[in-house]
Each structure stands twice: as C-alpha cells, then as structure tokens.
Amino acid sequence: MKVSRKIQDIRLSIRKISDMASAVPGCIRFDIGQPDFRTPKNIQDAAIKAIKDGSHGYTPIVGIPPLRQAVADYEKTKGFEVTKENIMITTGGMGAIFTTLLGFLEPGDEIIFPDPTWPPYKLMASSVGGVPKLVPYFNAGGSLDTGAIEKAITPKTKFLLVNTPENPTGRIIEKKELKAIAQIAEDKNIMIISDEVYDRILFDGNTHTSIRRYAPDNTIIINSVSKTYAMTGWRLGWLVAEKDTVDQLLKCNRASVACPNTISQYAALEALTGPQDSVKKMVAEYQERKDLIVKMMDSMGWDYILPRGALYTFPKACKDSWKYSKDLIEKAKVSVVPGLPCGPKSEGYVRFCFGSANTEQIKEGFERIQKFEG
Amino acid sequence: MKVSRKIQDIRLSIRKISDMASAVPGCIRFDIGQPDFRTPKNIQDAAIKAIKDGSHGYTPIVGIPPLRQAVADYEKTKGFEVTKENIMITTGGMGAIFTTLLGFLEPGDEIIFPDPTWPPYKLMASSVGGVPKLVPYFNAGGSLDTGAIEKAITPKTKFLLVNTPENPTGRIIEKKELKAIAQIAEDKNIMIISDEVYDRILFDGNTHTSIRRYAPDNTIIINSVSKTYAMTGWRLGWLVAEKDTVDQLLKCNRASVACPNTISQYAALEALTGPQDSVKKMVAEYQERKDLIVKMMDSMGWDYILPRGALYTFPKACKDSWKYSKDLIEKAKVSVVPGLPCGPKSEGYVRFCFGSANTEQIKEGFERIQKFEG
Numbered sequence: 056m057k058v059s060r061k062i063q064d065i066r067l068s069i070r071k072i073s074d075m076a077s078a079v080p081g082c083i084r085f086d087i088g089q090p091d092f093r094t095p096k097n098i099q100d101a102a103i104k105a106i107k108d109g110s111h112g113y114t115p116i117v118g119i120p121p122l123r124q125a126v127a128d129y130e131k132t133k134g135f136e137v138t139k140e141n142i143m144i145t146t147g148g149m150g151a152i153f154t155t156l157l158g159f160l161e162p163g164d165e166i167i168f169p170d171p172t173w174p175p176y177k178l179m180a181s182s183v184g185g186v187p188k189l190v191p192y193f194n195a196g197g198s199l200d201t202g203a204i205e206k207a208i209t210p211k212t213k214f215l216l217v218n219t220p221e222n223p224t225g226r227i228i229e230k231k232e233l234k235a236i237a238q239i240a241e242d243k244n245i246m247i248i249s250d251e252v253y254d255r256i257l258f259d260g261n262t263h264t265s266i267r268r269y270a271p272d273n274t275i276i277i278n279s280v281s282k283t284y285a286m287t288g289w290r291l292g293w294l295v296a297e298k299d300t301v302d303q304l305l306k307c308n309r310a311s312v313a314c315p316n317t318i319s320q321y322a323a324l325e326a327l328t329g330p331q332d333s334v335k336k337m338v339a340e341y342q343e344r345k346d347l348i349v350k351m352m353d354s355m356g357w358d359y360i361l362p363r364g365a366l367y368t369f370p371k372a373c374k375d376s377w378k379y380s381k382d383l384i385e386k387a388k389v390s391v392v393p394g395l396p397c398g399p400k401s402e403g404y405v406r407f408c409f410g411s412a413n414t415e416q417i418k419e420g421f422e423r424i425q426k427f428e429g
Numbered sequence: 430m431k432v433s434r435k436i437q438d439i440r441l442s443i444r445k446i447s448d449m450a451s452a453v454p455g456c457i458r459f460d461i462g463q464p465d466f467r468t469p470k471n472i473q474d475a476a477i478k479a480i481k482d483g484s485h486g487y488t489p490i491v492g493i494p495p496l497r498q499a500v501a502d503y504e505k506t507k508g509f510e511v512t513k514e515n516i517m518i519t520t521g522g523m524g525a526i527f528t529t530l531l532g533f534l535e536p537g538d539e540i541i542f543p544d545p546t547w548p549p550y551k552l553m554a555s556s557v558g559g560v561p562k563l564v565p566y567f568n569a570g571g572s573l574d575t576g577a578i579e580k581a582i583t584p585k586t587k588f589l590l591v592n593t594p595e596n597p598t599g600r601i602i603e604k605k606e607l608k609a610i611a612q613i614a615e616d617k618n619i620m621i622i623s624d625e626v627y628d629r630i631l632f633d634g635n636t637h638t639s640i641r642r643y644a645p646d647n648t649i650i651i652n653s654v655s656k657t658y659a660m661t662g663w664r665l666g667w668l669v670a671e672k673d674t675v676d677q678l679l680k681c682n683r684a685s686v687a688c689p690n691t692i693s694q695y696a697a698l699e700a701l702t703g704p705q706d707s708v709k710k711m712v713a714e715y716q717e718r719k720d721l722i723v724k725m726m727d728s729m730g731w732d733y734i735l736p737r738g739a740l741y742t743f744p745k746a747c748k749d750s751w752k753y754s755k756d757l758i759e760k761a762k763v764s765v766v767p768g769l770p771c772g773p774k775s776e777g778y779v780r781f782c783f784g785s786a787n788t789e790q791i792k793e794g795f796e797r798i799q800k801f802e803g
Binding site: 056057058059060065089090093107114146147149150153157158160162178179181182245285286288289290303307311312313314316317 | 430431432433434436437439441463467468473476477480481483484485486487488520521523524527531532533534535536549552553555556557558587618619620647659660661662663664674677678679680681683684685686687688689690691692693
C-alpha cells in the first residue's frame with residue numbers, strides 16, 4: 056500500500072543539498088539553518104534540575120502553567136494583551152504551525168506564503184491537504200505589493216503567512232506594511248499566521264513589530280526558543296491565539312504528540328525568565344557575521360536585501376540556483392541553499408545562513424567562491 | 430474563523446474525568462494512564478550527559494543512527510529481520526501512529542479499531558480526516574470474531590489496528606488469533622498498525638508476540654520507551670516499517686515536528702542498550718498491583734478479562750459508565766475512566782489503570798468503592 060498522493064508528491068529538496076554537503080569533508084556549511092552555539096548554561100542547568108527532580112511524566116496538552124504564563128508575559132511586551140489562556144506550548148515552532156494548519160485547513164483550502172519563502176511551509180501545508188500559493192509580497196523595488204496579495208486571495212484562502220524577521224531574506228517588514236497586510240486580512244476575513252521565531256535576532260538597532268498589533272483577532276503568532284536561545288533540538292515552541300482557538304487547537308497537539316516534551320518545558324521556562332545576557336552575546340556575534348557577509352557580497356557585486364534580522368541572506372548569485380549550489384559544493388566545498396524551492400520568483404538566488412558559520416568560515420567560504428567564480 | 434469541522438467534532442471526553450479528579454483533594458486516581466515511577470537513574474544520567482556534551486541541535490528527521498540501530502536490534506528479537514533503515518524515531522508512540530495515519534489516509538479512508546479501544550486512536554484518525562470504525566474483535570465468550578472484522582472492511586479501509594498487550598483490557602492476543610488477523614489483512618490488502626507499547630509489561634510468565642511475524646509486509650509496528658522505562662514525558666517512540674514506507678513517512682515527521690527531541694534520543698539509547706534491571710523491578714511491582722486489583726474485582730463480583738499485560742483492567746461495573754465514573758469521583762473520591770468512549774460495546778465498563786496507583790491506593794480505592802456501592 057502506498058502513502059497518500061499528497062505525501063508522495065512532497066519533495067524534501069533542500070535535504071539533497073545537506074546530504075551532498077555532509078559527504079564533502081571540509082565543506083563550509085551555509086546551508087544549515089540553526090545556530091552553532093550551545094544552549095546557555097543556565098538553561099542546561101534548569102533542564103538537568105527538572106530531570107533530577109523527576110519531571111518525567113506527561114504535562115497538560117497545552118503545556119505547564121508557569122511556562123504558559125512566562126510566554127504570555129514575553130509576548131505581551133509586543134504591545135497587546137496576552138494571558139496564559141492565549142498560549143499553547145508546542146513541539147517547536149514547526150509544531151505550532153503544523154497544529155494550526157491541521158486545525159483549520161479543509162482539503163483544498165489555500166494558504167498564501169511570500170515568495171521567497173522558507174520551503175518547509177509548503178511541505179506543512181501540503182501534508183494536511185492544503186494548497187500553498189506563493190506570492191511575491193514585495194516588488195522588485197522593495198515595496199509591498201498589496202495588489203499581488205489581494206489578487207491571490209480566493210474564497211478558498213484561509214491563511215496569509217507573514218514572517219518577520221524573514222527567512223530567507225533577513226527582511227524586517229515595516230509597521231506600515233504590516234498594517235496594510237493586516238487590513239487585507241481583516242477586509243477579506245482571512246487569518247494571519249505570523250511567524251516570529253527570529254523576533255530577538257535583530258541587527259543595527261532594528262526593532263521587531265508583531266502584526267498582531269494591527270489584527271489582534273485575526274492573527275496567530277508562532278514563536279519558539281529554538282533560534283533565540285540556540286535550542287533547536289529541544290523542540291519547544293508556542294502559539295498565541297484567541298482562547299477559543301487554543302481550546303480547539305489543543306486537540307491537534309493531543310492527536311499528534313500528546314503533549315510537549317516535559318524537560319524542554321522547564322528549560323524554556325528558564326530561558327524566558329532567567330538572565331538574557333547570553334542572547335545579547337549571540338546576537339552580537341550574529342551581527343559581526345552579518346556585517347562581514349554583507350561586505351563579502353558587496354565584493355562579489357551581488358544584489359541582495361540588507362539583512363536586518365534573522366540568520367540569513369538571499370543574494371542573486373547565479374542563473375540556475377540548483378546547478379550553482381551543486382557546483383559550489385563539488386568544486387568549491389561551500390554549501391548554500393538554492394533559491395528555486397523558495398518560490399518561482401526566487402530562481403537565481405541562493406540562501407546563506409550565518410547561524411552556523413563563524414567569521415573565519417565566512418571569510419574562507421567567500422575566498423573559495425571567488426576562486427570558483429574566477 | 431473556525432477550525433475545521435473534523436476538529437470541532439472531536440471531544441476530549443476522558444479529559445473531563447481527569448479535570449474533575451484533579452479538583453478533588455485526596456482522590457485515588459485510577460484514571461491516569463502513565464507509570465508513577467521515575468525514569469531510571471542510568472537513563473537520567475545519559476540525558477544529563479547529552480545536555481552537558483552539547484547535543485542541542487536538530488538530528489536527522491528519522492533520528493540518530495545509533496538509536497535507530499538500537500531499536501532495530503530490539504525489535505528483531507521478536508523474530509523477524511529489522512535493520513535501522515526500517516526504523517523511524519518519532520515524538521512518542523502517539524507521534525508514530527499520527528505520522529502513519531497522516532501519511533496514508535486520504536479523506537474518508539476508514540480505519541478499524543477494536544471495541545473496546547483506547548479513545549485517542551479515534552481522535553488521531555479523525556484529526557487527519559480518517560473515519561474510525563469500532564469493531565468488537567472478540568465476542569462475549571472471548572473468541573476472536575474474524576467474521577465481524579471481515580464484515581467491517583470496505584473498499585475504503587486502509588488500516589486495521591491491533592494492540593497487544595491491550596489498553597484498556599490488559600488482554601494479550603494469542604498467536605493463532607494474530608495469525609488469523611494477519612491473514613485477513615493480507616487477503617484484503619489492508620495494512621496493520623500494531624501498537625506494541627506494552628510489549629515488555631507482561632504478567633504471570635506471559636510472552637509477547639508481534640503480528641509482524643505473520644504479516645511482515647503489511648504491518649507497521651508502533652512502540653516507545655514511555656511505558657517500559659517510565660518515560661512518558663520524554664516523548665520518544667518509533668515505528669518499524671518497510672524502508673520505502675519510512676522514506677515517505679519521514680516527510681510527515683518533518684512537517685509536524687522537524688525531528689524528535691535530541692536529548693530524549695540519547696536517553697532512549699541508554700534505555701534500550703543499558704541495564705534492564707529497572708524494567709524487571711517495575712514490572713514486578715505492576716504484577717503485585719495487578720494481582721491485588723484482580724482480588725478486589727473478584728470481591729466486587731465484577732466480570733473482567735484477566736489482565737495478562739499492560740497497566741489496565743476493564744471490568745463491567747455498572748450500567749451507565751459516565752454516571753458511575755462521575756459519581757465515584759464525587760461520592761467516593763475514586764477516579765476511573767468510563768467505558769463508553771472506548772466504544773459502543775463498552776458501555777457499562779470502566780477502566781482502572783494501575784500504573785499510577787500503588788497497592789496501598791488500590792486497597793483504599795476499593796474500600797471506598799465498596800462503601801460507595803453499599
């Protein structure tokens with residue numbers, strides 16, 4: 056017996072690149088989308104304490120109350136009311152998005168993603184029978200194209216996804232742009248999924264704004280400790296939604312994972328409520344890496360959106376992004392992610408992640424690319 | 430906007446009981462479906478080591494290779510060939526079942542569960558658009574009713590679920606019964622989900638047989654460390670399937686949770702490869718509890734299937750299982766799970782879990798029930 060057509064049709068395209076890169080010793084890895092830092096010591100200690108204290112059983116489906124409260128306290132600093140009833144703890148930020156899509160989408164329902172997008176969004180939508188539609192939210196000049204977004208909306212559209220700071224571009228969406236997107240969602244009565252997992256990784260004094268400020272009833276926020284605290288393997292995230300929505304979506308958590316990992320919940324509690332100096336240190340390091348990579352891209356003469364947050368940059372570096380990415384691994388021992396899986400308008404671009412490449416590696420990587428390009 | 434009809438229609442019925450019981454101080458809890466033991470020390474130590482060693486990042490979607498190997502080594506002791514390519518590590522046993530259903534079911538596809546069944550199976554099937562069908566696999570005399578199973582199969586049937594040792598009855602399905610079910614699956618070209626999470630919790634010298642021995646190409650085994658090693662909160666399970674199936678189902682893991690929790694994977698590796706004496710000790714304690722609860726049920730004059738494994742017993746104790754369960758909490762401070770959510774044929778039955786109730790509590794609990802029944 057075969058898996059369903061929708062699952063068969065899914066291609067884990069980026070995985071090919073990481074498999075290829077893993078097989079090349081000494082390859083400089085700009086394809087890995089996670090921090091190379093360890094989880095800060097205070098958080099490790101909190102997890103160890105939870106283990107020693109015997110926190111080994113199931114928790115409530117929506118997470119332990121103190122963590123829900125800590126998340127609410129954090130999210131409300133964005134300028135709106137949030138109580139712990141609005142919070143559902145999930146198995147990573149991906150768990151939060153998946154749970155939302157599983158909960159809301161009927162087969163054939165559409166969800167609008169930006170082009171360029173983070174490719175797993177498409178996978179998540181398809182896996183539950185949804186139809187991803189990729190739309191360039193911004194035109195070539197960098198202005199928000201509300202017309203393009205409105206045109207893509209049909210009676211089948213359930214969600215519009217907003218990701219700021221954005222993977223793969225490093226873009227921060229401006230307040231007035233967020234307001235305009237929020238207005239579209241309210242006018243057309245569709246929901247916004249606001250992926251804010253990079254909300255603390257900001258460069259050059261930039262600040263983060265959540266679109267929930269402008270569409271409080273229509274927005275579900277996705278967030279996690281993965282990137283901010285270098286905790287990707289702990290699989291701990293959350294969503295912020297209306298209480299009624301949380302009460303419904305918890306059924307999806309129950310069905311898919313029973314409850315979030317107990318020890319990771321105690322670790323996340325310490326992450327959010329303990330000292331935050333390690334976040335500052337990591338972001339300072341990412342800032343150095345970003346500054347260097349921008350300098351290197353300039354020396355290449357590439358076009359790119361200036362990264363103002365997140366861990367990525369997405370320059371126009373070639374014509375055929377798959378060929379370029381494969382050649383780069385084989386001939387230059389440098390791995391990047393091809394742009395094409397990020398959307399049809401993203402051909403010719405490649406994604407560099409500087410989350411796992413330090414300044415030494417960035418220098419060496421670009422030397423190799425320069426040599427490769429001759 | 431509202432969540433999809435299929436999610437709205439899901440009722441988390443048993444949760445009402447645990448919410449009620451939690452609100453009653455001193456309530457003796459037979460409703461909690463998890464062990465009251467701590468995770469053994471050697472496993473805790475392995476997790477702490479993984480934390481200190483910096484195992485904080487993503488792992489392969491299907492899990493770390495040594496854990497896949499350890500699982501394969503364990504599962505093949507059941508009498509068939511298994512390599513690590515047949516293993517996908519998941520977010521608990523529930524994650525393994527959910528991933529399987531998400532991967533295979535098209536909307537409207539049917540899945541056959543035994544009546545009585547573990548209610549979350551229905552929830553998992555419904556959440557991905559499947560149609561659960563509850564069928565009494567065994568007749569009143571305790572014989573396998575192959576006719577009833579065959580009659581329930583339609584062209585829409587994708588799966589038949591087998592759970593041995595069984596929740597909620599404690600039943601062990603015999604080899605010849607497993608063979609007969611396997612034959613039906615092969616004849617009708619449907620798949621078997623074999624939930625074997627209680628395969629190590631066996632009483633009175635009983636042994637476990639996997640139905641995969643009789644339908645190797647048609648069976649997906651579900652298993653986890655949750656019950657065997659008192660690790661429910663660690664959310665770590667696996668499935669055993671054909672390599673091609675694993676290669677497809679990993680997309681569902683990717684979509685729903687990215688990868689299994691990293692630290693839990695190292696903990697599970699120690700669980701499977703380290704000393705097993707703690708399992709023996711826990712099972713010996715469960716055996717005492719089972720023996721006592723059987724004695725107490727006999728003194729009540731209840732009908733029940735003798736539990737030969739797992740952590741449950743499912744006596745016929747009343748007429749209206751919801752009314753009885755609620756009254757028992759309110760008037761006797763004892764909580765059990767009503768039978769009705771386990772299937773229409775299960776009305777009048779209630780489930781006792783002795784995973785979290787020790788012999789003292791079992792004695793006290795039945796004294797209260799006897800007083801309540803007058």
